[in-house]
Amino acid sequence: MYQKRVKMGIFNEAQKYIVGGVNSPVRAFKSVGGEPPFIEKGEGAYIFDIEGNKYLDYIQSWGPLIFGHCDKDTQNAIIEAVKKGVSFGAPTKVEVELAKEVLELFPHLNLIRFVNSGTEATMSAIRLARGYTGKDDIIKFEGCYHGHSDSLLVSAGSGAATFGVPSSPGVPADFTKHTLLAKYNDIESVKKCFESGDVGCVIIEPIAGNMSLVPGEKEFLGELREICNHYGAVLIFDEVMSGFRASLRGSFDIYGIKADIVTFGKVIGGGMPVGAFAGKKEIMEKLSPVGPVYQAGTLSGNPVAMSAGLTVIKKLKENPEIYKELEDKAKKLMEGFSETSKENNIDFNYNVIGSMFGFFFNKKLPKNFDEVNESDTKRYAKFHNNMLKSGFYFAPSAYETGFICTPMNEKDIENTITTYSKIVKEI
Numbered sequence: 001m002y003q004k005r006v007k008m009g010i011f012n013e014a015q016k017y018i019v020g021g022v023n024s025p026v027r028a029f030k031s032v033g034g035e036p037p038f039i040e041k042g043e044g045a046y047i048f049d050i051e052g053n054k055y056l057d058y059i060q061s062w063g064p065l066i067f068g069h070c071d072k073d074t075q076n077a078i079i080e081a082v083k084k085g086v087s088f089g090a091p092t093k094v095e096v097e098l099a100k101e102v103l104e105l106f107p108h109l110n111l112i113r114f115v116n117s118g119t120e121a122t123m124s125a126i127r128l129a130r131g132y133t134g135k136d137d138i139i140k141f142e143g144c145y146h147g148h149s150d151s152l153l154v155s156a157g158s159g160a161a162t163f164g165v166p167s168s169p170g171v172p173a174d175f176t177k178h179t180l181l182a183k184y185n186d187i188e189s190v191k192k193c194f195e196s197g198d199v200g201c202v203i204i205e206p207i208a209g210n211m212s213l214v215p216g217e218k219e220f221l222g223e224l225r226e227i228c229n230h231y232g233a234v235l236i237f238d239e240v241m242s243g244f245r246a247s248l249r250g251s252f253d254i255y256g257i258k259a260d261i262v263t264f265g266k267v268i269g270g271g272m273p274v275g276a277f278a279g280k281k282e283i284m285e286k287l288s289p290v291g292p293v294y295q296a297g298t299l300s301g302n303p304v305a306m307s308a309g310l311t312v313i314k315k316l317k318e319n320p321e322i323y324k325e326l327e328d329k330a331k332k333l334m335e336g337f338s339e340t341s342k343e344n345n346i347d348f349n350y351n352v353i354g355s356m357f358g359f360f361f362n363k364k365l366p367k368n369f370d371e372v373n374e375s376d377t378k379r380y381a382k383f384h385n386n387m388l389k390s391g392f393y394f395a396p397s398a399y400e401t402g403f404i405c406t407p408m409n410e411k412d413i414e415n416t417i418t419t420y421s422k423i424v425k426e427i
């Protein structure tokens, strides 16, 4: 496992050329301290850094790699696609195949558009919803993260929460005055927003994975659907993270609630840069070139990314039993952590949904962002450092979700629990 971190100075070197040494803030380890390992390769459940250290990887590229690193089927699909050419900027058959495979799963989603990231998917979905309803105001929820587009970077979770800049400088107040903020799992706060603005759309992570893991309550999400119907607002479920992760059909399998638009990313691209948004025909047909709402992308529907995504989605559809297996492993991990914490008088609470897990050093199980913020993030930092030193790679922020992949076995989970019981006195 972990040997030692030889100081190669690559992080210093990186900071000379790349802002903060990283290309996405949370990777810089600022909230947990220390230096990020630079990763050389992955293999199944494990990653290896450039100093030869091996880590059991509970991040899995922030969710996409449900079959772990270097899954042979995904790799082969990518290799075969690359052999034919990496990009054409023209339609390809594989886009149609992936679209069919995805839409087949959701009776309420008729058309899809592929983009290159989750950020693009949510940003475009919002534009479409505004174009469709003709109303500018949107409701978003505190602690939910939908990528970094201007109107959604308000009281956001994930890296924005980690770095204490939930509403970013550089976003003009004029751009965010149409973003109304509601409290997660609190329908009264939603009603107030509807009464105070001209709301055309509501965007939510039905299973919030960017303030650690906080699931929406079924009754709350049902009421949200009703209130959107009442006001003629478009309901967008952001399932960039939970899609094909929480279960095969994401929140739809769990709550049975039909959003008007659903955004996808991560798993749908098998680790390649992909996002997508899908919705009801009458809404999606407002999108260019059929309708007037403009949206485009030079590399959108990239054949290499589509081939990776197609392979992963087909594999998941053929093996739906894996979700139960992944959930059992996640539960085992969290129960083990919980018992150890209890024995050591440490406040600990957790959530598990499918292959996703989130835990809080907190007396109670949080239901919204305010309650998440009551968690002990200093203790999380110590947890993170000690586990990393022992060869276990957890998210470098208390505001992120953890992921189980299929190559993780019982022994991996047991080793993680045993290691936690060894380091628990240090936190």
Ligand SMILES: Cc1ncc(COP(=O)(O)O)c(C=O)c1O
Residues within 6 Å of the ligand: 117, 118, 119, 120, 122, 145, 146, 147, 148, 205, 209, 210, 238, 239, 240, 241, 242, 265, 266, 275
């Ligand atoms: C729920 C959710 N929406 C949107 C995004 C943005 O996706 P991306 O980082 O691919 O732009 C993320 C992750 O970052 C996410 O977790």
Ligand SMILES: N[C@H](C=O)CCC(=O)O
Residues within 6 Å of the ligand: 024, 025, 026, 027, 062, 145, 158, 159, 209, 210, 241, 400
């Ligand atoms: N929470 C984010 C994605 O889900 C973390 C990834 C990133 O911002 O780099």
